[in-house]
Amino acid sequence: MSSYKNIERTNTNTFDAIVIGSGISGSWAAKELCEKGLKTLVLERGRDVKHGNYPTAMMNPWDFEHRNRLTYQFKQENPVASRCYALDDSTKHFFVKDSEHPYIQEKPYDWIRGYQVGGKSLIWARQTQRWSKYEFENPSKYGYTIKWPIGYNDLADWYSHVEKFVGISGNKDGLETLPDSESLPAWEMNEAEKAMSKAIMKQYPNRPAVIGRCAHLTQPQPIHLEQGRGQCQARNLCYRGCPYGAYFSANASTLPWAAKTGNLTLRPDSVVHSILYDDELQKAVGVKVIDRLTKEEHYFFAKIIFANAACLNTNLILLNSKSNRFPNGLGNDNGLLGKYVAFHNYRGSLTADYDGQLDTYYYGRRPTSIMIPNFRNVQRQDADFQGGYMTFFTADRRGWGRAVEGEQIGAAFKEQLSKPGNWSIYMMMQGETIPKATNHVRLSENEVDEWGIPQLITSIDYDENDEKLFQDFLKEGEAMLKAAGCTNIKKHDSKQSPGLDIHEMGGVRMGDDPRTSLLNKWNQLHAVPNVFVTDGACMTSTGVQNPSLTFMAITARAANYAAEQVKKNVLS
Amino acid sequence: MNRREALSGISLSLGLGILVPSSLLLSCQNPDYQVVFFEIADIPLLDEIGETILPNTSSSLGAKSTKIGNFMDAYVKNCFSPENQIKIKEGLATLKETCKIEMGKDFLKLPAEKRHQFLVALDGEANKKSIENEIHYFKLFKNLVLLGYFTSEEGATKSLRYLPVPGRYEGNYPLQSGDKAWAL
Numbered sequence: 001m002s003s004y005k006n007i008e009r010t011n012t013n014t015f016d017a018i019v020i021g022s023g024i025s026g027s028w029a030a031k032e033l034c035e036k037g038l039k040t041l042v043l044e045r046g047r048d049v050k051h052g053n054y055p056t057a058m059m060n061p062w063d064f065e066h067r068n069r070l071t072y073q074f075k076q077e078n079p080v081a082s083r084c085y086a087l088d089d090s091t092k093h094f095f096v097k098d099s100e101h102p103y104i105q106e107k108p109y110d111w112i113r114g115y116q117v118g119g120k121s122l123i124w125a126r127q128t129q130r131w132s133k134y135e136f137e138n139p140s141k142y143g144y145t146i147k148w149p150i151g152y153n154d155l156a157d158w159y160s161h162v163e164k165f166v167g168i169s170g171n172k173d174g175l176e177t178l179p180d181s182e183s184l185p186a187w188e189m190n191e192a193e194k195a196m197s198k199a200i201m202k203q204y205p206n207r208p209a210v211i212g213r214c215a216h217l218t219q220p221q222p223i224h225l226e227q228g229r230g231q232c233q234a235r236n237l238c239y240r241g242c243p244y245g246a247y248f249s250a251n252a253s254t255l256p257w258a259a260k261t262g263n264l265t266l267r268p269d270s271v272v273h274s275i276l277y278d279d280e281l282q283k284a285v286g287v288k289v290i291d292r293l294t295k296e297e298h299y300f301f302a303k304i305i306f307a308n309a310a311c312l313n314t315n316l317i318l319l320n321s322k323s324n325r326f327p328n329g330l331g332n333d334n335g336l337l338g339k340y341v342a343f344h345n346y347r348g349s350l351t352a353d354y355d356g357q358l359d360t361y362y363y364g365r366r367p368t369s370i371m372i373p374n375f376r377n378v379q380r381q382d383a384d385f386q387g388g389y390m391t392f393f394t395a396d397r398r399g400w401g402r403a404v405e406g407e408q409i410g411a412a413f414k415e416q417l418s419k420p421g422n423w424s425i426y427m428m429m430q431g432e433t434i435p436k437a438t439n440h441v442r443l444s445e446n447e448v449d450e451w452g453i454p455q456l457i458t459s460i461d462y463d464e465n466d467e468k469l470f471q472d473f474l475k476e477g478e479a480m481l482k483a484a485g486c487t488n489i490k491k492h493d494s495k496q497s498p499g500l501d502i503h504e505m506g507g508v509r510m511g512d513d514p515r516t517s518l519l520n521k522w523n524q525l526h527a528v529p530n531v532f533v534t535d536g537a538c539m540t541s542t543g544v545q546n547p548s549l550t551f552m553a554i555t556a557r558a559a560n561y562a563a564e565q566v567k568k569n570v571l572s
Numbered sequence: 573m574n575r576r577e578a579l580s581g582i583s584l585s586l587g588l589g590i591l592v593p594s595s596l597l598l599s600c601q602n603p604d605y606q607v608v609f610f611e612i613a614d615i616p617l618l619d620e621i622g623e624t625i626l627p628n629t630s631s632s633l634g635a636k637s638t639k640i641g642n643f644m645d646a647y648v649k650n651c652f653s654p655e656n657q658i659k660i661k662e663g664l665a666t667l668k669e670t671c672k673i674e675m676g677k678d679f680l681k682l683p684a685e686k687r688h689q690f691l692v693a694l695d696g697e698a699n700k701k702s703i704e705n706e707i708h709y710f711k712l713f714k715n716l717v718l719l720g721y722f723t724s725e726e727g728a729t730k731s732l733r734y735l736p737v738p739g740r741y742e743g744n745y746p747l748q749s750g751d752k753a754w755a756l
Binding site for chain 2: 060061187233359397
């Protein structure tokens with residue numbers, strides 16, 4: 001366990017800071033730390049992916065032998081990954097294959113992962129809403145989690161800081177439940193969506209339907225051009241990687257920016273085994289790495305360590321970082337590490353027809369949808385469940401898969417299919433789930449992976465509150481679609497397992513009280529202040545918004561604080 | 573892994589030109605498609621079934637022009653479940669037999685309008701099964717033809733409008749009668 005102590009510290013293995021993970025939050029930590037002058041090592045367990053190395057990005061549908069569909073064999077070998085909406089023949093090289101990285105599902109859990117430089121920032125959904133004060137305050141106000149140690153006002157400037165760099169499209173809607181971002185021009189609604197939004201807001205004045213906000217450059221600013229990024233071309237082939245750098249990815253944006261400072265060392269193929277805690281010095285001193293390819297052990301040392309391995313892997317690394325002082329995992333004095341894992345409830349959706357606006361169409365493929373911010377349990381507890389949900393919808397004209405009038409084969413059939421069909425509506429939910437001690441991850445005592453690291457056991461499930469919230473969405477969704485003038489409204493339950501939302505959060509939650517939380521308000525482990533956790537693992541509750549923008553803001557805030565503490569020699 | 577390595581070996585020039593995957597280059601070198609699931613002799617029949625479902629029209633060629641039989645063969649082999657592979661193989665035999673009994677001739681020996689008449693009836697039968705939540709074998713053929721055709725270059729660019737790089741989004745775009753649907 002103490003073999004690293006014999007290793008000489010050299011300038012190839014010793015840095016000011018180590019960041020574990022190169023995805024959305026890790027690359028933000030790297031950018032901020034490098035800009036503040038810290039020599040920073042970024043460790044990525046997967047292979048390198050250079051911006052532009054997106055082999056399928058310019059392929060046409062007919063360039064794929066099976067027209068971008070997955071083979072039966074691939075689906076059989078990768079049942080979990082294949083369930084992800086973003087995985088197809090054109091994107092599968094950016095997703096972890098089930099068999100390569102096993103984990104143990106004590107309860108069904110679809111763990112979707114992207115092991116490469118850039119992580120899941122290459123394959124994220126890119127929807128970026130700020131949290132409002134309600135997401136920070138309501139969970140403790142209504143008694144379903146501990147108090148967040150930070151509030152909206154602590155994060156507002158950091159939201160601005162990351163938004164300007166990332167580039168967020170959206171309107172200034174002036175909504176209390178969905179604070180405005182520093183924004184680039186918004187995407188447009190199509191005519192069906194405009195008419196529907198108007199009708200919904202007429203009947204439900206407290207349910208504003210606004211165009212989504214997303215991390216796409218609708219009008220690149222000098223800061224984006226300086227990154228080498230260009231305008232979004234409205235192709236909506238984003239999950240293949242964007243050759244224009246038009247959506248935010250670590251590969252196109254934060255990582256090359258960090259590299260330009262001369263302070264970045266990026267080491268792909270570096271599987272982090274554990275964080276090293278020195279019982280005498282009473283601090284973390286570095287990390288143990290297993291080379292992905294050679295399986296050799298390496299040790300790296302630094303003054304501060306940022307854990308940004310993505311929520312569950314950050315939990316895994318901390319649980320596996322055992323020392324005399326911390327026999328149950330780093331910083332785990334209260335036994336809560338790995339507990340209070342939550343996620344987003346995506347089970348419900350509705351489909352419908354919309355009969356008007358047949359003389360209008362749209363041009364291009366928009367990378368966002370219509371958003372209706374949460375209207376449940378906002379000002380007061382007004383539902384028979386806890387938490388809330390956001391609603392999203394889109395209107396598209398039906399394509400060649402539809403039935404038409406008359407004979408369903410032949411020339412007339414083909415001519416009809418070559419024209420747009422009527423409007424088809426899709427509506428979905430993004431529901432808050434309540435962090436609970438029982439929803440947890442822990443290490444297997446018997447099973448290890450290819451690198452000798454214990455496999456993760458996931459024990460995460462829905463509860464009665466999730467069921468009630470889901471039913472409420474279906475009821476209110478139907479009512480809103482009726483108000484919007486839709487017909488043929490159908491409700492759907494995907495029955496999907498937790499995890500497929502890819503919004504896992506918690507396990508290393510923030511809080512003021514070391515007895516009930518792992519991290520303080522600056523994302524430092526209460527018991528090991530030179531270790532920071534700023535990915536989804538730090539989240540005290542889940543909110544209803546897509547979480548990545550908040551991870552970025554929290555990371556930038558913590559990284560700037562950490563850099564100051566290093567400069568003041570408080571952390572050394 | 574081989575495919576990933578093959579893919580990552582191809583360099584990408586930003587926005588200039590269309591990437592040609594290695595599989596296409598190979599197929600150019602070997603224009604003769606190797607049949608992997610159906611009988612070689614069945615490919616012309618699959619082509620004509622496809623052409624009857626989506627024939628030549630004034631704006632675009634039909635499914636046969638896209639080598640729909642080859643597409644169906646590869647897709648069934650690689651993407652169908654074993655159960656559906658059996659269903660479609662038996663379905664093809666049933667289709668041949670039924671055609672002989674009901675139309676008095678092999679499908680390939682029928683004139684176009686008789687082929688159409690036969691498949692309209694078969695499609696009607698398949699639609700009835702759908703209502704009972706059963707999948708009729710003809711649905712498997714028809715879905716393959718629709719997928720293969722409308723994602724082919726002819727289908728996407730001639731029967732539909734294909735925009736690889738729209739460049740912008742407009743939420744209110746005029747639609748004149750006769751305007752085609754977008755391919756994606």
